[in-house]
Amino acid sequence: xxxxxxxxxxxxxxxxxxxxxxxxxxxxxxxxxxxxxxxxxxxxxxxxxxxxxxxxxxxxxxxxxxxxxxxxxxxxxxxxxxxxxxxxxxxxxxxxxxxxxxxxxxxxxxxxxxxxxxxxxxxxxxxxxxxxxxxxxxxxxxxxxxxxxxxxxxxxxxxxxxxxxxxxxxxxxxxxxxxxxxxxxxxxxxxxxxxxxxxxxxxxxxxxxxxxxxxxxxxxxxxxxxxxxxxxxxxxxxxxxxxxxxxxxxxxxxxxxxxxxxxxxxxxxxxxxxxxxxxxxxxxxxxxxxxxxxxxxxxxxxxxxxxxxxxxxxxxxxxxxxxxxxxxxxxxxxxxxxxxxxxxxxxxxxxxxxxxxxxxxxxxxxxxxxxxxxxxxxxxxxxxxxxxxxxxxxxxxxxxxxxxxxxxxxxxxxxxxxxxxxxxxxxxxxxxxxxxxxxxxxxxxxxxxxxxxxxxxxxxxxxxxxxxxxxxxxxxxxxxxxxxxxxxxxxxxxxxxxxxxxxxxxxxxxxxxxxxxxxxxxxxxxxxxxxxxxxxxxxxxxxxxxxxxxxxxxxxxxxxxxxxxxxxxxxxxxxxxxxxxxxxxxxxxxxxxxxxxxxxxxxxxxxxxxxxxxxxxxxxxxxxxxxxxxxxxxxxxxxxxxxxxxxxxxxxxxxxxxxxxxxxxxxxxxxxxxxxxxxx
Numbered sequence: 150x151x152x153x154x155x156x157x158x159x160x161x162x163x164x165x166x167x168x169x170x171x172x173x174x175x176x177x178x179x180x181x182x183x184x185x186x187x188x189x190x191x192x193x194x195x196x197x198x199x200x201x202x203x204x205x206x207x208x209x210x211x212x213x214x215x216x217x218x219x220x221x222x223x224x225x226x227x228x229x230x231x232x233x234x235x236x237x238x239x240x241x242x243x244x245x246x247x248x249x250x251x252x253x254x255x256x257x258x259x260x261x262x263x264x265x266x267x268x269x270x271x272x273x274x275x276x277x278x279x280x281x282x283x284x285x286x287x288x289x290x291x292x293x294x295x296x297x298x299x300x301x302x303x304x305x306x307x308x309x310x311x312x313x314x315x316x317x318x319x320x321x322x323x324x325x326x327x328x329x330x331x332x333x334x335x336x337x338x339x340x341x342x343x344x345x346x347x348x349x350x351x352x353x354x355x356x357x358x359x360x361x362x363x364x365x366x367x368x369x370x371x372x373x374x375x376x377x378x379x380x381x382x383x384x385x386x387x388x389x390x391x392x393x394x395x396x397x398x399x400x401x402x403x404x405x406x407x408x409x410x411x412x413x414x415x416x417x418x419x420x421x422x423x424x425x426x427x428x429x430x431x432x433x434x435x436x437x438x439x440x441x442x443x444x445x446x447x448x449x450x451x452x453x454x455x456x457x458x459x460x461x462x463x464x465x466x467x468x469x470x471x472x473x474x475x476x477x478x479x480x481x482x483x484x485x486x487x488x489x490x491x492x493x494x495x496x497x498x499x500x501x502x503x504x505x506x507x508x509x510x511x512x513x514x515x516x517x518x519x520x521x522x523x524x525x526x527x528x529x530x531x532x533x534x535x536x537x538x539x540x541x542x543x544x545x546x547x548x549x550x551x552x553x554x555x556x557x558x559x560x561x562x563x564x565x566x567x568x569x570x571x572x573x574x575x576x577x578x579x580x581x582x583x584x585x586x587x588x589x590x591x592x593x594x595x596x597x598x599x600x601x602x603x604x605x606x607x608x609x610x611x612x613x614x615x616x617x618x619x620x621x622x623x624x625x626x627x628x629x630x631x632x633x634x635x636x637x638x639x640x641x642x643x644x645x646x647x648x649x650x651x652x653x654x655x656x657x658x659x660x661x662x663x664x665x666x667x668x669x670x671x672x673x674x675x676x677x678x679x680x681x682x683x684x685x686x687x688x689x690x691x692x693x694x695x696x697x698x699x700x701x702x703x704x705x706x707x708x709x710x711x712x713x714x715x716x717x718x719x720x721x722x723x724x725x726x727x728x729x730x731x732x733x734x735x736x737x738x739x740x741x742x743x744x745x746x747x748x749x750x751x752x753x754x755x756x757x758x759x760x761x762x763x764x765x766x767x768x769x770x771x772x773x774x775x776x777x778x779x780x781x782x783x784x785x786x787x788x789x790x791x792x793x794x795x796x797x798x799x800x801x802x803x804x805x806x807x808x809x810x811x812x813x814x815x816x817x818x819x820x821x822x823x824x825x826x827x828x829x
Contacts, residue, residue: 150193150194150197152191152194152782152791153187153190153191153194153782154782154783155173155176155187155779155782155783157172157173157783158172158173158174158175159172160172160174160175162711162712162715164715164732164733164738165735165738165739167738167739167742169711169712169742169748171712171776172780173775173776173779173780174712174776176772176775176776176779177770177772177776179764179771179772184772184775187775187779188764188771188775188793188795188797189797191775191778191792191793191794191795192793192794192795192797194792194793195792195793195794198790198792199792199816199819199820202816202819202820202823205819205822205823205828205829206812206815206816206818206819207815208618209618209815209818209819209822210811210812210815212617212618212621213614213615213617213618213811213814213815214808214811215556215557216555216556216557216558216614216615216617216618217555217556217614217811218553218554218555218556219237219238219239219240220236220237220238220239221236221237221553221554222234222235222236223235223236223551224514224525224537224550224551225249225254225257226515226516226517226525227254227517227518227521228285228289228517228518229289229518230250230251230252230289231248231249231250231251231289232248232249232250232251232254232257233246233247233248233265233285233517234246234247234248234249235247237807241269242269242272242805242806242807242808242809243267243268243269243271243272243278243280243805243806243807244268245264245266245267245268245269246264246265246266246267246268246283247262247263247264247265248262248263248265249261249262249263250263254550263311265283265292265309265311266280266283266292266294266309268280271296272805272806275298276798277297277298277299277300277798277799277800277804277805278296278297278298278805279296279297279298279300279304279326279805280294280295280296281294281295281296281297281304281326281327282294282295282304282326282327282329282330284330284331284332285332286332286336287332287334287335287336287385288336289311290310290311290312290336291308291309291310291311291317291336291358292308292309292311293306293307293308293309293319293330293332293339294306294307294308294309294330295307295324295326295329295330297326299765299798299800300763300765300766300796300798300799300800300801300802300805301348301765301767301800302325302326302344302348302720302767302768302800303322303323303324303325303326303344303348303767304324304325304326304329305320305321305322305323305324306319306320306321306322306324306330306339306341306356307319307320308339308358317358317359318359318361319339319356319358321339321341321354321356321364323343323344324341324342324343324344325342325343325344325348325350325377327378328342328350328378328379328380329341329342329350329377329378329379330342330379331379331380331381331388332381332405333388333405333406333408334385334386334405334406334408335406335408336358337357337358337408338355338356338357338358338408339355339356339358340353340354340355340356340367340379340388340403340408341353341354341356341379342354342377342378342379346718347373347717347718347719347720347721347722347723348720348721348767349373349376349720349721349723349724350376350377350378351369351370351375351376351377352366352368352369352370352377353366353367353368353369353377353379353390353412354366354367355367355408355409367411367412368390368401368411368412370392372392373717373723373724374394374723374724374726374727375392375393375394375397375724376392376393376394376724377390377391377392378390378391378393379391381405382427382428382474383427383473383474383475383516383517383519384428384429384474384519385405385519386404386405386406386428387402387403387404387405387426387428388402388403388405388412389401389402389403389425389426389427390402390403390412391425391426392418393423394724394726394727395604395605395646395727395728396420396421396423396727397418397419397420397421397422397423397727398418398422398423398424398425399414399415399416399417399418399424400414400415400416400424400425400426401413401414401415402415402426402433415433415454416454422437422438422439423437423438423444424436424437424438424439425437425472427472427473427474428451428474429448429474429479430476431450431451432448432449432450432451433448433449433450433451433454434446434447434448434460434472434474434479435447435448435449435457436469436470436471436472438639441463441465442465442638442639442640443464443465443466443467443468443469443483443638443639443640444468444469444470444483444639445459445461445463445469446459446460446461446469446472446481446494447459447460448460460479460494460497461494461497461498461499466485467483467484467485467499468483468484468485468635468638468639469481469482469483470482470483470484470635471483471513473513473516473524474519475516475518475519475520475521475522475524475542476519476520476521477521477522477542477543478493478494478495478542478543479493479494479495480492480493480494480513480524480526480540480542481493481494481499482511482512482513484607484635484636484637484638485501487579487630487636487637488508488509488510488511488610489509489510489511489512489607489609490502490511491511491512491513491526493540493542493545495542495543500545502526502540502545502547504528506530506532506533506565507565507567508530508531508565508566508567508581508610509528509529509530509533509610510527510528510529510530510609510610510611511526511527511528512526512527513525513526513527514526514527514537521542522541522542522543523539523540523541523542524539524540524542525537525538525539525540525550526538526540526547529553529611529612530565530610530611530612531563531565531581531583531610531611531612531613532560532563532564532565532583532612533552533560533612534552534553534554534555534558534612534614535552535553535611535612536549536551536552536553537549537550537551537552538550553612555612555614555617558614558617562585562586562587563583563584563585563586563620564583564584564585564586565581565582565583565610566581566582566583566584567579567580567581567582568580568581568582568627568663568664568667569663570629570656570659570660570662570663570664571659571663572632572652572655572656572659573655573659574652574655576632576644576652576656578629578630578631578632578656578659578660579630579636579637580627580628580629580630580660580663580664581608581610581627581628581630582625582626582627582628583610583616583620583625583626583627584620584623584624584625584626585620585621585623588621588622588623589623591625591667591668591669592668592669593668593669593670593671593674594623594624594625594669594670594674595622595623595624595625595670595674595676595822595825595826595827596624596625596626596627596664596669596670596674596675596676596825597619597624597625597626597627597676597677597678597821597825598627598628598629598657598660598661598664598675598676598677598678599626599627599628599629599677599678599679599683600628600629600631600653600657600660600677600678600679600683600686601631601633601634601679601680601681601682601683601686602629602631602632602633602634602645602653602656602657602682602683602686603633603634603645603646603653603682603683603685603686603728604633604642604682604728605633605634605635605639605642606634606635607630607634607635607636608628608629608630608634608636610628615811615814615818618818619818619822619827622822622827622829623827624822624825624827625669625670627660627664629656629657629660629661631645631652631653631656631657631660631686632644632645632649632652632653632656633645633646633650633652633653633682646728646729647727647728647729647730647737648730648736648737648740650729650740650741650744651689651743651744653686653689654686654689654690654693654744655693657677657686657690658690658693658694658697661675661677661690661694661697661698662697672696672697672698672699673699673825673826674699674825674826675697675698675699675825676698676699676700676701676702676821676822676824676825677690677698677700677701677702677756678701678702678704678817678821679702679703679704679706680703680704680705680706681704681705681706681707681768681769681801682707683704684703684704684705684706684707684708684769684774685706685707685708685710685746687701687702687703687706688703688706688707688708688746688747688777689744689746689749691746691755691756691758692746692749692750692751695753695754695755695756696754698756699756699757699824699825700756700757700758700759700820700821700824700825701756701757701758701759702758702759702760702761702817702820702821703758703759703760703761703774704760704761704762704817705761705762705763705766705768705769705774705801706746706760706762706769706773706774706777707769707773708745708746708747708773708774708776708777709745709746709747709748709772709773709776709777710729710741710744710745710746710747710748711732711738711741711742711745711748712747713770713773714726714729714730714731714732714741715732715733719770720767720768720770721767721768729741746777747773747776747777747780750777750780750781750784750785751784752784752785752786753785753786754785754786754787754789755781755785755787755789755791756789756824757789757790757791757820757824758778758781758789758790758791758792759790759792759794759817759820759821760774760777760778760791760792760793760794761774761793761794761795761796761803761813761817762774762775762793762794762795762796763795763796763799763800763801763802763803764795764796764797764798764799765798765799765800766799766800766801767800767801768800768801769801771795774793775793775795778791778793790820790824792820794816
């Protein structure tokens with residue numbers, strides 16, 4: 150079967166005295182039957198190319214599944230008179246949310262379970278179904294949640310009466326998928342955030358449960374570069390509404406026992422200044438980067454915000470990202486030494502929790518109680534499955550509650566390691582590697598290099614059972630912690646964005662070359678993987694260094710950068726200008742065009758490429774990878790495999806069910822492994 154060929158239809162973008170020829174602009178038209186026919190033809194071609202690899206993908210799927218405990222119960226979290234938890238059952242694709250009424254954890258085994266929400270029942274007969282933002286009323290009698298059936302960011306509020314087990318009439322549409330739904334103190338009012346036509350969260354509303362005469366608009370964010378987030382203080386006494394870009398924020402607060410009031414502005418936005426609020430006893434806590442690039446923690450009386458004072462001295466080596474107030478102590482989370490860390494603040498001193506391995510991920514787990522002397526924290530590494538500890542806030546002693554069950558796994562033959570590469574400008578770039586020690590020496594091994602490097606989001610050395618079948622075949626898996634991520638603090642992020650974005654791509658290439666120089670792998674045994682902004686990374690490196698990699702997987706890749714960032718009508722574009730720049734300005738346009746993968750496809754040999762997307766993706770529109778693949782097919786000089794997979798009913802995250810999602814990983818890995826010499 151020959152690959153599909155997309156017709157070229159002349160189209161030219163002109164701006165800043167420059168012309169960009171775009172013969173595949175017509176592929177943006179989602180409602181055009183010819184566009185859908187082309188995408189379906191690509192899907193058929195992918196199926197044909199992948200057919201010989203289906204048995205391999207099936208084996209990988211079964212091996213991955215064998216390392217996952219299909220019957221799993223998460224640690225229960227106390228909230229008032231109940232302990233809440235999530236569980237999964239073998240054969241069921243979606244979670245079940247439940248609770249037990251008990252005074253303490255020791256009683257749970259003897260107490261009957263009450264199922265709150267069985268997502269499997271709600272998803273029955275649906276191709277895609279997602280539930281987000283489960284929020285209990287303070288009296289524990291009602292459960293509000295968000296549901297979605299098309300993979301977009303537009304969700305619908307539903308409310309379930311837990312006494313009768315019935316869904317109420319409430320059905321509020323157009324609500325953002327996260328940080329968008331909270332109750333007042335009495336459980337009479339819901340506050341929610343809706344999206345505009347570009348799916349930007351921009352309005353805060355108040356809804357009285359049972360009243361269908363109309364909801365009250367409390368705040369509208371008019372600046373299209375800002376978006377809204379709604380969250381509840383751990384104490385339950387305040388709601389906070391944060392308006393923010395990637396570099397600037399301001400917060401409004403509302404007492405939950407005064408739901409009819411309007412939110413009060415804490416401090417007006419100031420360009421380049423970010424802050425987040427929490428409450429603690431009679432004070433507000435302020436986590437801010439004002440005069441502190443890696444953020445510092447301040448406090449002030451709630452009735453006198455001007456009396457702000459430091460709570461702890463600023464340490465430029467500590468990147469503070471979260472504050473979790475409990476009556477007994479404050480728990481903070483952030484980064485130090487390139488790793489995610491947790492601290493307890495007591496009596497004016499920060500005490501960092503210590504862990505047994507050199508590479509790990511530690512973070513504050515789900516906690517709902519404020520008046521408590523303990524909290525739950527999570528620890529894991531590439532070798533240690535996620536482990537939930539109960540932390541005594543007074544003594545800092547920890548007791549293990551539960552470790553993720555991984556059937557058929559023992560850490561003995563595996564090793565994790567921190568490596569360093571030198572970037573083109575001399576900066577040292579960290580890498581995290583994991584491999585088996587009993588599969589021969591580390592010479593010319595098949596190796597997968599993973600990267601992301603955007604939004605300040607770190608790629609953590611976390612445990613992933615899906616990697617075990619790869620490691621068992623002698624594959625080395627390495628994560629490149631390139632600039633643009635947040636691994637090494639806030640400056641690490643800022644050095645890989647806007648007019649320094651190329652550092653992200655060059656760092657990744659330096660990491661690949663360093664691994665080859667160490668003798669761990671060779672170009673014909675080296676693959677690269679990344680998704681979303683990491684898909685942009687993949688698109689950039691195959692243009693810049695196509696002969697360095699044998700195979701590349703680019704998931705939901707952001708590859709038509711200039712076109713997207715010029716069009717504010719596209720979902721979320723205006724919110725991205727602080728990350729990539731606004732190409733309406735000449736300097737950003739020229740810089741962006743210099744690396745945009747779609748605009749830099751040239752006649753050369755490219756690696757084997759596996760590309761996937763979702764037709765309903767609101768974050769990276771389907772037409773970006775579709776156009777990119779069409780241009781690659783018409784321009785490249787090689788005969789390597791190039792496949793495009795489009796999920797016709799899903800969005801940015803792929804399939805909603807856990808088994809379907811796992812099968813997608815198996816196919817992706819089968820393609821990559823096959824091309825770096827691993828076929829069994």
